Amino acid sequence: MAIAAIEAEELTRVYGSLRAVDGVSFTVEPGEIFGFLGPNGAGKTTTVRMLTTILTPTDGTARIFGHDIRRDSYGARLQFGVVPEESNVYLELSAWQNLLFSARLYRIPSHDARLRAERLLQLFGLWGRHQEKVQVFSRGMRRKVAIAMSLIHEPRLLFLDEPTSGLDVQSTRAIHELIRHLNQQGTTVFLTTHRMEEAQSLCTRIAIINRGRLATVDTPTKLRRTLQQLQAVEVQIDGLTKAEEEALQALPTVVRALRRGSALRLYTPEPVETIRELLRYADENGKKIAALETLQPSLEEVFLYLTEGIEGVTVGEQAVPQAAKLGSERGGKR
Amino acid sequence: MKVQQTLARLRRELAIALAIAAKDVQVYYLAPPMIMFGLLLPFFMFFSFSVRRGLAPAESVARLLAITTFFTASSAGPVILPMERRTRTFERMLVAPVALISVLAGEAAVGMVFGAGVSILTLLLATIFLGVRSVSPVALIAAVLLASAAFSALGLLFASWPTSSATPVGSIMMPATLVRWPLMFVSGVFVPLEQMSQPLRAISYLSPLTYAQDLFDHLVMGRGLQPAALNWAALVAFLVIFIAATIWFHRVQRQRGY
Ligand SMILES: Nc1ncnc2c1ncn2[C@@H]1O[C@H](COP(=O)(O)OP(=O)(O)O)[C@@H](O)[C@H]1O
Numbered sequence: 176m177a178i179a180a181i182e183a184e185e186l187t188r189v190y191g192s193l194r195a196v197d198g199v200s201f202t203v204e205p206g207e208i209f210g211f212l213g214p215n216g217a218g219k220t221t222t223v224r225m226l227t228t229i230l231t232p233t234d235g236t237a238r239i240f241g242h243d244i245r246r247d248s249y250g251a252r253l254q255f256g257v258v259p260e261e262s263n264v265y266l267e268l269s270a271w272q273n274l275l276f277s278a279r280l281y282r283i284p285s286h287d288a289r290l291r292a293e294r295l296l297q298l299f300g301l302w303g304r305h306q307e308k309v310q311v312f313s314r315g316m317r318r319k320v321a322i323a324m325s326l327i328h329e330p331r332l333l334f335l336d337e338p339t340s341g342l343d344v345q346s347t348r349a350i351h352e353l354i355r356h357l358n359q360q361g362t363t364v365f366l367t368t369h370r371m372e373e374a375q376s377l378c379t380r381i382a383i384i385n386r387g388r389l390a391t392v393d394t395p396t397k398l399r400r401t402l403q404q405l406q407a408v409e410v411q412i413d414g415l416t417k418a419e420e421e422a423l424q425a426l427p428t429v430v431r432a433l434r435r436g437s438a439l440r441l442y443t444p445e446p447v448e449t450i451r452e453l454l455r456y457a458d459e460n461g462k463k464i465a466a467l468e469t470l471q472p473s474l475e476e477v478f479l480y481l482t483e484g485i486e487g488v489t490v491g492e493q494a495v496p497q498a499a500k501l502g503s504e505r506g507g508k509r
Numbered sequence: 510m511k512v513q514q515t516l517a518r519l520r521r522e523l524a525i526a527l528a529i530a531a532k533d534v535q536v537y538y539l540a541p542p543m544i545m546f547g548l549l550l551p552f553f554m555f556f557s558f559s560v561r562r563g564l565a566p567a568e569s570v571a572r573l574l575a576i577t578t579f580f581t582a583s584s585a586g587p588v589i590l591p592m593e594r595r596t597r598t599f600e601r602m603l604v605a606p607v608a609l610i611s612v613l614a615g616e617a618a619v620g621m622v623f624g625a626g627v628s629i630l631t632l633l634l635a636t637i638f639l640g641v642r643s644v645s646p647v648a649l650i651a652a653v654l655l656a657s658a659a660f661s662a663l664g665l666l667f668a669s670w671p672t673s674s675a676t677p678v679g680s681i682m683m684p685a686t687l688v689r690w691p692l693m694f695v696s697g698v699f700v701p702l703e704q705m706s707q708p709l710r711a712i713s714y715l716s717p718l719t720y721a722q723d724l725f726d727h728l729v730m731g732r733g734l735q736p737a738a739l740n741w742a743a744l745v746a747f748l749v750i751f752i753a754a755t756i757w758f759h760r761v762q763r764q765r766g767y
């Protein structure tokens with residue numbers, strides 16, 4: 176078997192009393208686009224910073240293509256390129272100068288450096304504007320320069336920390352295309368994101384992290400199935416009695432129900448069917464539906480479901496601040 | 510074989526340090542705080558504290574050299590490092606296949622280039638317009654370079670005090686300036702050492718600037734208070750101490766997280 180691109184063993188980082196990353200272990204095979212998915216503050220950036228030798232782990236270690244990040248950081252650094260959350264480019268320099276500086280950091284001979292810089296700038300659609308100061312570039316263009324800088328030494332592995340956060344739809348699409356292209360050319364990609372759709376559409380495997388702990392590592396297909404289990408329909412019907420509430424819970428497609436204020440949340444793998452059942456029920460019993468919406472699970476709910484099962488989700492909802500947070504994080508009305 | 514590997518490694522480290530220094534000059538020579546603290550302030554200080562006493566031109570030049578090497582060189586670190594850390598460009602160098610000391614040497618070289626550049630320009634102007642003749646020009650240039658290197662390392666030391674990455678230039682520059690001002694007053698730049706009270710004079714020997722001032726006195730005017738060799742040795746010692754302390758700060762920072 177080929178040597179693993181990343182092998183993390185019990186990586187841990189403690190800040191004071193906070194375990195920002197808590198005993199995280201996983202393996203990334205060469206050729207993968209590996210997604211590190213988690214809400215804000217989950218420990219994604221901290222993990223990337225440890226893997227890229229910027230931050231010393233409190234405990235545990237990792238190997239990058241066999242090079243231990245603690246004992247052989249020099250060897251490890253030659254294997255990867257890294258793009259942090261903010262595009263770390265020199266605004267006072269041109270894209271061209273930025274790339275050449277990057278090449279000098281890796282001691283790439285000047286002739287090669289120029290060829291590679293030109294090829295990268297062309298690939299990224301920046302050739303023609305490469306002599307302009309990066310200052311005048313848009314966010315998306317700066318991100319591209321930052322990625323190009325990290326590729327100048329042709330690393331086998333690329334770390335991307337939230338590569339599309341803060342970018343518009345077009346830039347996001349362009350960056351996704353680039354990531355796929357690089358991957359097809361043989362670059363292993365490790366990317367973090369807090370957006371489920373991004374991980375789903377790009378990655379070959381997805382790890383879900385929350386509060387420093389890894390919940391699961393799985394394929395997008397399997398995760399999609401999990402998400403289905405956590406879909407819900409939230410309905411508001413005035414003057415619902417306890418017995419009527421129980422009747423709604425007993426609808427054929429409803430897995431579980433939860434009261435949220437004056438609304439009733441019905442978890443269901445088939446929201447459309449559930450809505451049909453609800454309408455029929457209201458019709459037959461002369462009830463008036465005041466509001467109705469379908470909900471996609473938040474990342475936090477998925478995490479709780481994966482670590483603690485469906486009961487875990489309920490526990491999370493009962494805590495008041497938690498419930499408020501979940502409510503605001505709920506994304507998709509579909 | 511072993512020797513060859515070591516040499517190759519050294520060459521590599523040196524080349525990368527130079528690349529970092531060249532980039533810094535390219536990026537920061539026009540940065541407003543650089544011009545403010547590195548260029549305008551030293552001359553302001555010179556004209557407000559030194560020149561009015563009606564000193565001989567040679568003595569003025571020796572003092573001005575002390576001020577420019579000291580202030581200009583030590584301003585680079587507190588400008589560049591916080592900016593590099595805030596934009597996270599510093600991390601590019603941290604993840605490059607190069608030792609931390611080479612990154613720091615590259616950053617320190619910038620202060621040295623700025624400090625020595627401004628000083629040598631001053632010297633040229635003084636030679637042309639004031640007719641000041643140094644007793645040993647070559648040694649004087651060497652002294653300017655050494656003093657600039659030591660003071661640049663001091664600036665880097667200020668800038669490396671472990672903090673969060675969001676620290677703005679101002680909150681590094683303020684304390685750095687607060688330390689540098691009193692240093693100038695006890696180092697014979699404004700008030701000559703021989704006119705100082707005993708306790709103050711004892712303190713002055715803790716300041717690296719004292720040795721630089723005395724060395725410039727030797728090399729411009731041909732006289733100083735203590736042996737020139739002692740001044741040279743002290744400046745080298747300070748350079749080594751400042752670099753060692755800077756590396757230690759960065760070790761702490763890496764443990765805590767950049
Ligand atoms: N330098 C630091 N000092 C103290 N706490 C930190 C530091 N960096 C990150 N944290 C904390 O560690 C946790 C994980 O942060 P981070 O890895 O940045 O999360 P993510 O990238 O997933 O949003 C957060 O609670 C954050 O506040």
Ligand SMILES: [Mg+2]
Nearest residue numbers: 219220221260
């Ligand atoms: Mg992050």
